[in-house]
Amino acid sequence: MEILFLETLQQGLIYSIVVLGIYLSFRILDYADLSVDGTLPLGAAVAASMIIAGYNPWLATLTATGAGAIAGLFTGYLHTKFNINPLLTGILTMTGLYSVNLQIMGRANLPLLGQQVIFSPPIGMDERVFTITLLLLLVAFIIFLLHRFLDTEIGLALRATGNNQKMITCLGVNTDTMKLLGLSISNAMVSLSGALISQYQGFADVGIGIGTIIGGLASLIIGEVLFSNGKILRDLIAVALGSIIFRLIIALVLRMGLPPTFLKLMTAIIVIVALAAPNFREKVLAKRRYRAYANN
Amino acid sequence: MLTISNITKSFNLGSVNEKLALDGVTLHLKAGDFVTVIGSNGAGKSSLMNVISGVLTLDQGSIIINNDDVTFLPEHRRAKEIGRVFQDPMMGTASNMTIEENLVLALKRGQKRFFKKAITNKEREIFREKLKFLELGLENNLQQKAGLLSGGQRQALTLIMASLMNPKLMLLDEHTASLDPKTGNKVMEVTEEIIRSNKLTTLMITHDLQQALCVGNRTIMMHEGKIVADLKGEERKKATVATLLGLFEKNSGRGLLSDRMLLM
Numbered sequence: 001m002e003i004l005f006l007e008t009l010q011q012g013l014i015y016s017i018v019v020l021g022i023y024l025s026f027r028i029l030d031y032a033d034l035s036v037d038g039t040l041p042l043g044a045a046v047a048a049s050m051i052i053a054g055y056n057p058w059l060a061t062l063t064a065t066g067a068g069a070i071a072g073l074f075t076g077y078l079h080t081k082f083n084i085n086p087l088l089t090g091i092l093t094m095t096g097l098y099s100v101n102l103q104i105m106g107r108a109n110l111p112l113l114g115q116q117v118i119f120s121p122p123i124g125m126d127e128r129v130f131t132i133t134l135l136l137l138l139v140a141f142i143i144f145l146l147h148r149f150l151d152t153e154i155g156l157a158l159r160a161t162g163n164n165q166k167m168i169t170c171l172g173v174n175t176d177t178m179k180l181l182g183l184s185i186s187n188a189m190v191s192l193s194g195a196l197i198s199q200y201q202g203f204a205d206v207g208i209g210i211g212t213i214i215g216g217l218a219s220l221i222i223g224e225v226l227f228s229n230g231k232i233l234r235d236l237i238a239v240a241l242g243s244i245i246f247r248l249i250i251a252l253v254l255r256m257g258l259p260p261t262f263l264k265l266m267t268a269i270i271v272i273v274a275l276a277a278p279n280f281r282e283k284v285l286a287k288r289r290y291r292a293y294a295n296n
Numbered sequence: 297m298l299t300i301s302n303i304t305k306s307f308n309l310g311s312v313n314e315k316l317a318l319d320g321v322t323l324h325l326k327a328g329d330f331v332t333v334i335g336s337n338g339a340g341k342s343s344l345m346n347v348i349s350g351v352l353t354l355d356q357g358s359i360i361i362n363n364d365d366v367t368f369l370p371e372h373r374r375a376k377e378i379g380r381v382f383q384d385p386m387m388g389t390a391s392n393m394t395i396e397e398n399l400v401l402a403l404k405r406g407q408k409r410f411f412k413k414a415i416t417n418k419e420r421e422i423f424r425e426k427l428k429f430l431e432l433g434l435e436n437n438l439q440q441k442a443g444l445l446s447g448g449q450r451q452a453l454t455l456i457m458a459s460l461m462n463p464k465l466m467l468l469d470e471h472t473a474s475l476d477p478k479t480g481n482k483v484m485e486v487t488e489e490i491i492r493s494n495k496l497t498t499l500m501i502t503h504d505l506q507q508a509l510c511v512g513n514r515t516i517m518m519h520e521g522k523i524v525a526d527l528k529g530e531e532r533k534k535a536t537v538a539t540l541l542g543l544f545e546k547n548s549g550r551g552l553l554s555d556r557m558l559l560m
């Protein structure tokens with residue numbers, strides 16, 4: 001049980017980087033970017049292939065992150081230059097990346113057995129302790145960087161682009177540039193997470209991206225509902241925690257005997273309920289108001 | 297200061313809905329001019345502002361601001377010289393961001409932005425100073441979200457943001473029209489004060505004929521994409537609302553009773 005909890009925590013931390021990336025695109029930039037289903041396995045593919053080719057795992061991880069940034073730029077480019085609908089740009093990138101990822105890996109699954117990865121502990125250190133420490137530091141560092149970034153002149157312009165495009169254009173900001181920047185950072189984070197996943201699991205697989213966006217959204221919403229207070233730093237921590245709680249829910253449900261094949265359906269239902277709830281609540285309240293009024 | 301030469305703008309060119317919104321408009325503003333713009337609905341007033349600010353591209357003609365030909369510059373590259381306030385209070389500020397964040401975005405209007413912490417106590421000092429002048433108490437609530445402000449407060453904040461970096465040109469598009477009369481008057485007072493103290497060259501659209509004559513130093517009337525009257529100097533001093541109504545009737549061939557302008 002303890003080990004299960006620890007593993008779930010580790011997975012939650014790794015995926016929290018995805019959720020932070022999705023927070024950046026969906027919430028800050030107000031751009032429903034679905035590229036992440038492709039950029040997560042892209043990160044895994046790049047990192048795993050490089051590690052197998054003998055490169056330093058940190059260098060492989062960094063390169064994977066850069067690959068994600070480029071994929072994000074591509075998505076943004078489709079929207080800003082050709083005016084393609086944001087949803088469609090993400091789907092196009094995601095679909096195209098499937099072939100790219102297979103090409104990079106050379107086959108559908110790439111095992112990393114016996115390879116030196118970033119989670120390989122220094123001699124004399126416990127692997128579990130090392131992994132969890134590394135992940136905690138990494139996620140804390142990413143939250144710190146994001147928070148600092150969103151308070152800079154450029155960071156504020158990025159937030160304004162997602163909030164009121166008309167206004168920030170009036171103030172001389174090229175919103176296209178901001179979207180490109182935001183999407184590239186967001187997808188870089190998702191690919192970084194993919195690189196970590198492959199090294200944590202010990203293999204890269206073209207299929208690991210399926211449902212990334214929905215799982216990420218579920219985590220995002222859980223985190224926001226439970227912990228958010230509208231301040232950036234608090235939001236960042238909230239959505240990261242949301243990722244951990246989401247993984248815990250999944251682990252529990254699996255332990256209770258739900259076949260793993262139902263996971264995606266369950267995730268979709270969580271998101272549907274979360275998205276429908278405010279709407280439903282408003283309708284119920286309106287109905288109540290109406291009845292109260294009619295009865296008087 | 298601002299020279300608009302023979303500009304034309306049509307919408308839906310070549311379709312049945314083709315509409316000539318600006319029909320050969322020529323206008324020259326001297327530095328410090330405060331021009332009020334009146335005209336019935338659909339006369340082309342907003343289109344005029346939108347081509348000046350670069351929201352719309354021209355079919356013909358040219359626009360020169362302070363000797364710079366901006367005719368082909370995209371909107372965000374003209375922003376440095378132009379401050380704008382719109383009718384809709386939601387439009388001028390970012391509602392999810394705080395008052396100070398909105399202000400600091402305006403402080404960097406048209407300048408290069410860096411990966412540098414945007415707000416320090418130095419900026420806060422500037423903002424408090426500027427906001428005090430509004431007498432709305434906003435200077436004590438720098439960390440409040442702009443979305444929580446009332447329409448009047450948001451318009452006042454937008455005015456401060458628009459004038460913060462001393463733009464060469466201010467464009468106000470019925471910026472008090474969606475406020476209740478009392479708030480509208482207050483925002484108008486602030487507007488005049490800001491324009492006077494910063495000596496801003498201004499174009500202000502209004503549907504209040506009385507206001508059109510008593511603020512600023514010049515009034516133009518638009519109709520069907522053309523400037524049909526241009527009042528300044530002695531002629532303007534003598535003009536009354538009745539004069540404007542007469543001018544409108546003469547140019548449109550119809551009484552104003554059917555028109556929104558009279559209702560205001």
Ligand SMILES: Nc1ncnc2c1ncn2[C@@H]1O[C@H](COP(=O)(O)OP(=O)(O)O)[C@@H](O)[C@H]1O
Pocket residue numbers: 307308315316317335336337338339340341342343344
């Ligand atoms: N984006 C647009 N597309 C099509 N027609 C437009 C658009 N904007 C304005 N128009 C038309 O151009 C004319 C002038 O509009 P506008 O400049 O907004 O008038 P005003 O501000 O004086 O009321 C109107 O007939 C209007 O319907």
Ligand SMILES: [Mg+2]
Pocket residue numbers: 341342343
């Ligand atoms: Mg208008």
